[in-house]
Amino acid sequence: MGHSTEKSKGTVCVTGATGFVASWLIKCLLQDGYRVRGAVRDPENYEKAAHLWALSGAKERLQLVKGDLLVEGSYDAAVAGCEGVFHTAAALVRIKSDPKAEMLDPTILGTLNVLHSCAKSTTLKRVVLTSSTAAVRFRDDLEQPGAVTYLDEYSWSSIFFCTKYQIWYSLAKILSEQEAWKFAFLHSIDLVVVLPSFVIGPCLPYPLSKTAQDICDLLNGGRNFGIHGRMGYVHVDDVARAHILVYETPSAQGRYICSAQEATPQELVQYLADRYPHLQISTKKRVSSRENQRKRRHRHLHLMSIRRIVCFRMFDWLFKILNWKTTVQLVFDVVAVPRDDRGRLFTGLRIAPRRLYHLTIHFVQRYCAKT
Numbered sequence: 346m347g348h349s350t351e352k353s354k355g356t357v358c359v360t361g362a363t364g365f366v367a368s369w370l371i372k373c374l375l376q377d378g379y380r381v382r383g384a385v386r387d388p389e390n391y392e393k394a395a396h397l398w399a400l401s402g403a404k405e406r407l408q409l410v411k412g413d414l415l416v417e418g419s420y421d422a423a424v425a426g427c428e429g430v431f432h433t434a435a436a437l438v439r440i441k442s443d444p445k446a447e448m449l450d451p452t453i454l455g456t457l458n459v460l461h462s463c464a465k466s467t468t469l470k471r472v473v474l475t476s477s478t479a480a481v482r483f484r485d486d487l488e489q490p491g492a493v494t495y496l497d498e499y500s501w502s503s504i505f506f507c508t509k510y511q512i513w514y515s516l517a518k519i520l521s522e523q524e525a526w527k528f529a530f531l532h533s534i535d536l537v538v539v540l541p542s543f544v545i546g547p548c549l550p551y552p553l554s555k556t557a558q559d560i561c562d563l564l565n566g567g568r569n570f571g572i573h574g575r576m577g578y579v580h581v582d583d584v585a586r587a588h589i590l591v592y593e594t595p596s597a598q599g600r601y602i603c604s605a606q607e608a609t610p611q612e613l614v615q616y617l618a619d620r621y622p623h624l625q626i627s628t629k630k631r632v633s634s635r636e637n638q639r640k641r642r643h644r645h646l647h648l649m650s651i652r653r654i655v656c657f658r659m660f661d662w663l664f665k666i667l668n669w670k671t672t673v674q675l676v677f678d679v680v681a682v683p684r685d686d687r688g689r690l691f692t693g694l695r696i697a698p699r700r701l702y703h704l705t706i707h708f709v710q711r712y713c714a715k716t
Contacts, residue, residue: 356380357592358427360412360420360459361434363393366475366541368549369585370431375402377589384412384423384434396549414455420462428468429592432459433475435517444513452517456525464532471535473592476522478542478577478602479515483507498540498600535598537591541584542577542604577604578613 357374361367362383374381385394388409397403413419414434424430435452456474463469481496485506507516522538529536584603591597608616611628618626 354378354380355428356382356426357429357431358382358384358420358423359431359433360384360423361432362397362409364433364435365548366544366581366584367431367433368396369546369581370433370588371397371407372400372549373582373585373589375400375406378406380406381408382423382427383407383409384420385409386411386413412459414451414458417458418462420459421465424459424462424466424469426468427466428470430459430463430469430472431475431588431592432456432472433588434459435475444511444516448513448517449520453521453524456521457528460525460528460532460534463534464528469534471537471592472529473588474522474525474536474538475588476538476540476600477515477518478540478604479512480518480522481540481602482576483510483512483515485509498602537597538600539584539587539591540600540602541587542579542602544581544584545578546581575607575609577607579603579605 354377357379359367359371359374359381362371362385367383371381371383383394383397387393388411391398394409397407397409400407410423411419412423412434434455460472463472478496480502481498481500483502483506484496484500485503502512502515502519504516504519506512507519525536525538528534583605587601587603591601614626615628618628
């Protein structure tokens with residue numbers, strides 16, 4: 346597949362352009378020489394997109410156009426003439442009364458609307474969809490409490506489990522990704538999916554991203570964050586680079602988990618309290634009633650991907666509201682396979698084929714040297 350080279354990057358579309366991940370993705374794409382067409386609901390709202398126009402290269406190579414997840418055909422103009430589409434737009438809201446109308450429909454129908462526009466394109470080479478490990482980690486068939494359960498790209502969250510416990514974001518990600526795979530197969534669209542875990546890092550747009558808000562709520566004594574249990578974290582810059590990597594690599598296909606390291610909310614609080622004592626963060630245990638309901642089912646999950654391709658900036662805590670500074674940059678095994686205490690590989694896992702190994706090595710050679 347003839348993807349863009351260093352000499353001729355071409356034009357790509359990014360949906361939900363003013364979002365947390367999308368803003369970082371656009372920043373990286375512009376740095377790499379791409380022409381970027383960002384799709385937003387209101388391209389005339391300069392204030393909301395001011396952080397994008399401030400990016401290096403934006404005035405020369407960034408264009409904002411209209412695109413609405415719930416309006417059929419509204420992405421036709423955004424996609425037309427593009428070689429690649431990064432669909433990052435998603436409904437990330439607090440459910441008030443109607444999960445279907447407020448989150449499921451915008452996520453599922455929005456994804457299909459974007460893909461319908463992609464199917465009309467004569468120049469499109471690849472679509473990269475931003476899903477989430479939320480589509481992987483919530484299951485009702487896990488091992489007994491105390492056991493360690495490893496999940497990879499072949500794993501899917503349980504629709505029944507997410508519906509029962511009203512995990513609407515996860516349900517939306519499951520259903521939208523599954524519909525995307527069906528549509529891509531029927532219309533011969535080259536689709537690759539990136540599944541980030543809990544995305545952290547500095548917020549280019551204002552206000553804070555929901556992930557940053559959740560962390561701040563946790564540090565202020567909030568309990569809602571406790572429902573997540575043990576989960577993975579990843580720096581937003583790694584997520585953006587992962588999207589570009591799978592777009593540019595012809596052999597990339599299927600799903601790719603993008604995660605660095607797992608921690609419980611309590612471990613996270615303790616880590617930050619130890620590192621930033623001047624903030625006087627309370628380490629009092631925060632457990633919500635919803636966590637009590639299901640903590641035994643997924644407390645010991647680990648996202649040990651057989652295709653993991655990134656994560657060298659874990660704990661790069663840069664939330665502006667607390668003015669935290671970068672102090673740690675960690676490099677993790679990009680070909681992450683579970684090992685026992687003696688460093689031996691666990692058996693029974695489907696190890697990534699050689700083409701995926703070369704994909705990870707390509708990432709290290711290209712990006713790790715820049716940090």
